[in-house]
Ligand SMILES: Cc1cc2nc3c(=O)[nH]c(=O)nc-3n(C[C@H](O)[C@H](O)[C@H](O)COP(=O)(O)OP(=O)(O)OC[C@H]3O[C@@H](n4cnc5c(N)ncnc54)[C@H](O)[C@@H]3O)c2cc1C
């Protein structure tokens with residue numbers, strides 16, 4: 001069985017700045033594996049360990065992301081590919097999914113793709129559906145539990161955890177699954193494994209390798225600004241806790257907040 | 259391509275609040291685009307809701323009713339939406355941004371090779387061109403978008419972005435057949451979440467953080483405060499990761515994004531990842547023993563104090579004053 005996990009690198013927090021050319025500047029902020037992707041990797045490892053085969057990490061990114069790819073390899077992935085080309089810069093989610101789909105087709109034998117629910121920087125959450133539709137595969141999004149990956153029967157059964165309901169759904173393989181946070185407990189790679197993968201450099205596939213050209217996003221970012229700042233707040237003072245609490249409730253009632 | 263198509267969400271036989279917002283805004287945008295406002299209602303049974311959508315001012319309400327659509331599947335609902343898109347030929351497709359709406363909207367956009375924007379908070383039409391705004395990076399960046407001419411635009415809109423439609427001249431209902439389609443997922447069951455906490459819908463949220471000390475103390479103080487306020491209770495990631503509270507209560511970058519009328523943060527430091535999930539709340543009350551805690555920077559009302567002393571007093575005072 002060949003399981004593929006889509007990995008995105010993101011800044012640890014979003015205290016980003018905006019460059020003059022409207023790109024987002026995350027310089028000086030530590031980079032990490034997108035949190036939801038860590039759960040996708042762990043889930044991939046669980047089923048890879050059960051069925052054998054291959055567990056590939058796929059990223060459409062830059063050389064800077066290799067550190068994150070290595071961490072995924074240290075966790076237990078067996079293979080990796082980095083999709084990198086000047087024409088891939090600033091693609092929107094639908095266009096990026098087309099590139100990743102081309103890479104999946106080039107791999108040829110992928111049975112199951114795992115992605116995160118969304119990235120914590122772009123927060124689009126559209127990547128898994130876009131990838132599934134481009135490949136013509138079924139999609140199972142917002143998965144909080146993988147009940148079974150049946151390699152022989154070519155079937156995956158999951159729980160989708162939506163806002164108010166839990167759906168139990170199955171789909172034939174190959175399929176795309178996006179995972180949420182409480183699906184598992186991602187393992188920490190051991191120091192030994194981190195050392196072992198330290199020199200691995202993932203093969204790079206360019207637009208030419210994938211046979212994709214004329215890539216264009218249907219969306220263009222025309223402006224980026226910081227959010228409007230919140231009105232200045234009020235400190236609730238008082239001689240003791242009881243007085244402060246009374247004053248707070250007065251304020252909430254006066255302003256018809258409660 | 260002209261006009262606007264709204265993908266209607268129904269809840270228990272009613273038009274969802276987000277769909278009423280989209281019909282309100284859609285009317286204005288359709289006029290600016292020089293086309294009609296259409297809507298599509300998809301499901302096993304659609305007639306009651308379709309009539310309600312007509313009364314909310316849609317010019318044409320398409321219905322796609324089929325036993326195969328009684329439960330949501332991506333394949334079934336995309337095929338149904340495609341039938342309405344083919345009939346209406348819209349320039350702009352509007353939908354909500356819940357998990358299910360994203361599953362559908364993103365798949366539909368990919369099939370249509372559309373311009374897709376998710377979590378939209380504003381939409382405009384000027385000179386025939388559509389523009390959209392949406393936050394990213396935990397609300398630290400607000401992005402403005404334009405779209406490649408000739409491409410249909412799919413906008414998945416955040417709740418409470420627009421005023422709801424109140425009513426309008428009645429349009430017509432047109433029934434469409436579900437196009438032949440293979441539904442490749444099998445839904446075995448749809449179960450309501452036990453002790454459902456729909457934080458995203460709550461008007462008031464009381465959240466506790468690590469300052470509550472331990473799990474017992476959290477449960478002794480936070481749900482009671484939420485109850486006195488008539489709201490839901492939330493948690494910081496620190497306390498979710500510590501196993502005090504289930505993940506579905508988590509607010510923040512990797513939890514839920516909420517925007518209630520009142521958000522009370524008690525014993526929460528206000529880390530940037532937490533603020534990402536609640537900074538757009540209309541009113542924020544912060545209770546923390548550290549006057550330098552970053553949560554105070556976004557607070558409408560800040561109270562410096564010990565949660566163990568303040569919260570029981572606050573719960574009692576609220577119960578007394580609100581007569582609960
Ligand atoms: C990738 C990533 C994603 C993340 N996603 C999220 C997310 O979605 N949501 C989230 O919340 N966090 C998230 N975090 C974690 C975030 O960075 C903080 O660690 C977390 O929010 C801290 O939780 P806290 O405020 O409860 O705890 P602390 O930061 O420990 O704060 C506790 C606060 O309680 C106060 N306090 C202590 N005792 C008392 C008392 N007796 N009375 C009153 N006040 C008291 C302290 O002064 C302090 O301000 C994320 C982090 C990362 C790296």
Ligand SMILES: Nc1ncnc2c1ncn2[C@@H]1O[C@H](COP(=O)(O)O)[C@@H](O)[C@H]1O
Pocket residue numbers: 006007008034036037040058059060061093096114115116117118119120122123124125126127128
């Ligand atoms: N550039 C990328 N390379 C690899 N995977 C990606 C990329 N962008 C998004 N993904 C995957 O898609 C998920 C959702 O991302 P998004 O739709 O951008 O919020 C992420 O958690 C990743 O698993």
